[in-house]
Amino acid sequence: MGKMFDFGLVFRQIPSLLQYLPVTMELAVISMLVGLILGLLLAIIKIKNVGFLNKIVNFYISVVRGTPILVQLYIAYFGIPMFLRYINTKLGTDYQVADIPGFLYAVAALAINQSAFECEVIRAALQSVDRGQIEAANSLGMTYLQALRRIILPEAIQVALPSLGNSFITLIKSTSLAFTCAVVEMTAQGKIIAGRTYRYFEVYVSLAIIYWVITILIEQLIKFFEKKTALPEQVAIYNPERALAAQEVQAHD
Template sequence: MTIDSAYIQEILILVLQGIPTTLRLTFIPLLLALPFAFLIALARQRNIKVLARISQVYVSFIRGTPLIVQILVMYSLFPSLLNVIVKSRGTDYDVFGINPIYYAYIVFTLNTVAILSEVFRSALETVDKRQLEAALSIGLLPVQAYRRIVIPQALVAATPNLCNSTVNLLKSTSLAFLMSVQDITAIAKTEAAFGYNYLESYLVIFIVYIVLCSLVQVFFQLLEQRLSVYKRGRAVAKKTVMQPEYYEDARKERYHAGIEEYS
């Protein structure tokens, strides 16, 4: 078995044209899912009974069903159901003419909400509850306490898992070809079918996905370093406080101020 290097160059150029679609399938659902996932995590963490119960059922349902099944249900049944609703209202809108990428957005968003809600819930649990209680005791509103104290710390804890979830979402977008979305995988499979060059096509998208996932990991590493600035400041402050010279200087200042005797 030989590898056609000329075909690899041709398919690489075509596959690169599908990268924008793959990135849209990754980051649009991710951005749409972030606020809903955080609200679900907050409801479960605060144990808001009705919302917590509903969200728990939702998360269990999404995580308990394969993504490919969700895609097939959404792409096969949802348009038919939507068409019945549209026809019942007496309109002539062509439901089946909707760009399939919108169905992909819905599926990946619903799936990502469930995954990220668990990520955020575990991250919120890492923040000491006494910090929130202390913030409320000095007069901060709950929204202010979460925005200034809880969320910054939770984001740092959530960043590694958020990175993993984004990488998994990026790889999962390869299933969008089942909905006729022309992403990286769909282009490679279509072109490979003409000359049966599946080995070269799969090798190309294998490398492309590795590069994209590596770039995502680098981005989140930089983001984690950016968000961890407060940790370094706290470590420096702790080190400064623990140095003996600090206590010595403080005692001298108190002596000159007449607060205590210095010996």
């Protein structure tokens, strides 16, 4: 038996773990994007209070938020193929269930999970935008979608950004459960390595370091975006003389 704790190995094996960082990030980014779009749709349904749909959305959010992500991943991995096979026999379609990569099941589960949480964040952010501005947009003749895209979303995004960043960080760590869908990402790769070396503890320490560093980087990225979307503190007075000159140039053109 060698050392109790191989300190060097913790760092030496990081590169081989990082080989699977792209898989982790793909899982996280795709799930985030799908979750955001779904969440936005759900949020609009809730804000617009679309009668029956509203009840379905509430039920959906309640179920998704009320069950563990690990259980949801298993349900996606076993449930979706079962459902497709059922459709195959019932409707005579020919979905090649065995050909569907586990990655898709993982994304489906993570995105659905994400959408339920995102929905509430987005709804709160959309509703934080002053109604008066929406009325002003309407009075100009904008449709709800135009106002949403041009006026409401740009303001809501700034409000939602810290919470969305937070949930993205949570999501990145949730991807470590994707092994349940037979996806090899960083954590799964760590287990494979440890299965060879029997150095489980070192691998988990390596993984902890990697996830932590990623989180720090993403926090910085969020801060950068927050600064970028903030309005400037001061603006210079526009020089009317220069404007007149510019207008004259245009008049000559």
